[in-house]
Amino acid sequence: MAxxxxxxxxxxxxxxxxxxxxxxxxxxxxxxxAGTGKTTFGLKFxxxxxxxxxxxxxxxxxSEPTQWMLRYTNQFDFINKDFFGxxxxxxxxxxxxxxxxxxxxxxxxxxxxxxxxxQRIVIDPITVVGPYFENEYxxxxxxxxxxLKNWQAVSVLTGExxxxxxxxxxxxxxxxxxILLSMLEEEGSRRKYLEVLKMRGTDHTTGKQPISITTxxxxxxxxxxx
Amino acid sequence: MDRKDLKLVKNIxxxxxxxxxxxxxxxxxxxxxxxxxxxFILKGLLDLEDKKGYFMTLDRPHQNMAYLLNNHQxxxxxxxxxxTVNYLSGKKKxxxxxxxxxxxxxxxxxxxxxxxxxxxxxNGFRTLEDIDFVLIDNLxxxxxxxxxxxxxxxxxxxxxxxxxxxxxxxxxxxxSDSNEDLDKIVKKHMKNVVDVKKLKEDI
Numbered sequence: 001m002a003x004x005x006x007x008x009x010x011x012x013x014x015x016x017x018x019x020x021x022x023x024x025x026x027x028x029x030x031x032x033x034a035g036t037g038k039t040t041f042g043l044k045f046x047x048x049x050x051x052x053x054x055x056x057x058x059x060x061x062x063s064e065p066t067q068w069m070l071r072y073t074n075q076f077d078f079i080n081k082d083f084f085g086x087x088x089x090x091x092x093x094x095x096x097x098x099x100x101x102x103x104x105x106x107x108x109x110x111x112x113x114x115x116x117x118x119q120r121i122v123i124d125p126i127t128v129v130g131p132y133f134e135n136e137y138x139x140x141x142x143x144x145x146x147x148l149k150n151w152q153a154v155s156v157l158t159g160e161x162x163x164x165x166x167x168x169x170x171x172x173x174x175x176x177x178x179i180l181l182s183m184l185e186e187e188g189s190r191r192k193y194l195e196v197l198k199m200r201g202t203d204h205t206t207g208k209q210p211i212s213i214t215t216x217x218x219x220x221x222x223x224x225x226x
Numbered sequence: 227m228d229r230k231d232l233k234l235v236k237n238i239x240x241x242x243x244x245x246x247x248x249x250x251x252x253x254x255x256x257x258x259x260x261x262x263x264x265x266f267i268l269k270g271l272l273d274l275e276d277k278k279g280y281f282m283t284l285d286r287p288h289q290n291m292a293y294l295l296n297n298h299q300x301x302x303x304x305x306x307x308x309x310t311v312n313y314l315s316g317k318k319k320x321x322x323x324x325x326x327x328x329x330x331x332x333x334x335x336x337x338x339x340x341x342x343x344x345x346x347x348x349n350g351f352r353t354l355e356d357i358d359f360v361l362i363d364n365l366x367x368x369x370x371x372x373x374x375x376x377x378x379x380x381x382x383x384x385x386x387x388x389x390x391x392x393x394x395x396x397x398x399x400x401x402s403d404s405n406e407d408l409d410k411i412v413k414k415h416m417k418n419v420v421d422v423k424k425l426k427e428d429i
Contacts, residue, residue: 005257005258005401005404007258024257024258053426053427054258086228110293111297114293114294114297114298115297115298117261117262117265117294119258119259150286150287150290151261151290152258152260152261152262152286
């Protein structure tokens, strides 16, 4: 058999939990509530690729201009601003989500990927799209994930978790991997955790692993069973 | 495509011009860059060099490359796709006229025959006598369905086919690190090697 290629996640301690990284090509969901580090995960993943000479493409569904994103990333030492516009292309698709049908949105994403030819793709956050497409949301997700799988890339979708659900279920059924970021109140303080719920074809560490988010490294897995 | 990409395309073309035709060449590239390298080779051969040829897909359905070339406004009148994965990937629809869809891709030793037959059947397009290149997108996925003997048989007949036609260039894209045994067999039959990773690093 040919070697099973994997791309480093860029998250300290996570590669060791998932057999070396995300399978190439594949589509993963990083799910979590507000403030758990989903966007930081996506940025670290793309920065790691850029460091290794890979092309990255970041889609935001939030209608945030590039300068807002750069202002947010200012706090992190691991971000090299020179990557933006070069090794990491930034694309706002917020207006398309709000104003166009899902087929137009898929065509736009497909065209953008063909133009940039990335090895790493992030869509942040995908769950924002749900209310706009209502009954067509599942069809959209199915087609989007198929579209992403057809490109030679590792794609990371981030997803907001609603208070009454463990993870965004519409997305999880179609992706190859699901990583859950959570924040739990323990002994009067909030602690953050990372858990690999699913990773196809990968022997992975299970259970919640404590993480911290630092300005130097972004997300760091503090303790794992290896 | 940015300036660096275009420079890489030109450097790949320079390396291919050094190969005596008819000849075979392995374009060694990391697995993550295989689709991009295939695109760069086709950009160079079709667009910059105005060559004609076959693109045999063993890894990704031809629709992906057709879409990429179209997106980058590269004329596809001089390319014929031989798609061995279209049926396996569930993409039953063929949108283009210049496609030969192979239903039995598991039998790699028959692929050279298919190349020859395509040339004979499709004389409205190009026969092997009047095309300039045959490009194979990635050999490594064939290890999932074939043993090394079958692959060796294919490579041997592919090399024979290429060198029996004047001015034909046989190109194979692969990551030499993907499988050590496969790499040895490939290098026995692909008489020239272009290190695409190094070409990229040198830019």
